[in-house]
Amino acid sequence: MTQSHESLPGDPLAGQRPRRLLVGPGAPVDEAHELARRLEIPVESVPADHPQLGGARGHPPDPDDASLTWTVEGLAWLGPSGHVRVDFTDGRVGRRVRQGISAREPLARAIGLGGRTRPRIRRVLDATAGLGRDAFLLASLGCDVVAVERHPVVGALLADGLRRLPDDVLEGRLRYAAGDAREVLAGHPTDPPDVVPADWQPETVYIDPMFPARRKAALVKKDMQTLQGLVPESPEHELAALLDLALRHASRRVVVKRPTGAPALDAATRPSHAVTGGRTTRYDVYVTSTNTD
Ligand SMILES: C[S@@+](CC[C@H](N)C(=O)[O-])C[C@H]1O[C@@H](n2cnc3c(N)ncnc32)[C@H](O)[C@@H]1O
DSSP, X not given: OOOOOXXXXXXXXXXXXXXXXXXXXXXXXXXXXXXXXXXXXXEEEOOTTOTTTTGGGSOOOOTTOOEEEEETTEEEEEETTEEXXXXXXXXXXXXXXXXXXXXXXXXXXXXXXXXXXXXXOOEEEESSOTTSHHHXXXXXXXXXXXXXXXOHHHHHHHHHHHHTSOHHHHTTOEEEEESOHHHHHTTOOOBSTTSSOTTOOOSEEEEOOOOHHHHHOTTOOHHHHHHXXXXXXXXXXXXXXXXXXXXXXXXXXXXXXXXXXXXXXXXXXXXXXXXXXXXXEEEEEEEOSSOOO
């Protein structure tokens, strides 16, 4: 990808910050210490019966005592509104994939896979990976997905979910890059550096911002609610800059997830068309090439 010079974001941990990392028996100790060093938080080794280690069964901490926990079951964020762990095999997303996800799904159609037995659009840059559910669904449909996440805690949860995923499930089609998607699109090296090969150009860039309406929606999934306590909303000027870069670098299309009824991400740039994604969601599609397959 070619270089350009954009101003880049402030503290990605501007939302809620974990106070500490609690490490239970059987957790990968070296990885835990490395994560705590990067997040600049203390590590505490605790016994298996520590009240906060139970993930879903763990006690919610005080609002000021959000923690990360790492057990044999994986890394979890335990915030005031509950716990979040990325589980691609047992969780809701894994179940959906096992039941068979269709290329007729709204997200798949918006990305450009619709109705084709062999997807023609394969290289997707998920610029706002979050907990990786959309990225996982797209990789399950055969896309080669680079998932970029700038929030270090969310990224660590995603990386851990991918680490626990058996190799034969996606066969390397979903790779996580830590950092800001604007930097990745502008050609800055990724972390780790080999996630985006030099000749890898996204055909589609997918953007799913944390939008204000979603914060209020009654139907928001529980892990998304919990994530909202952790991740600050992106300011409009940042999203406009991300869309602009995406439009310049996606060889076929850019897809932006929006709440139903909300205006397009940037009033100055009209989508080519939209795909309805159910009662609450719409996908705005910006075709960047004349080849629309
Ligand atoms: C609504 S969540 C995405 C949910 C995701 N589609 C999923 O399926 O789990 C938005 C995420 O985008 C991340 N984000 C926002 N702007 C970003 C940027 N410029 N680069 C990388 N990540 C970004 C936020 O930290 C947040 O985790």
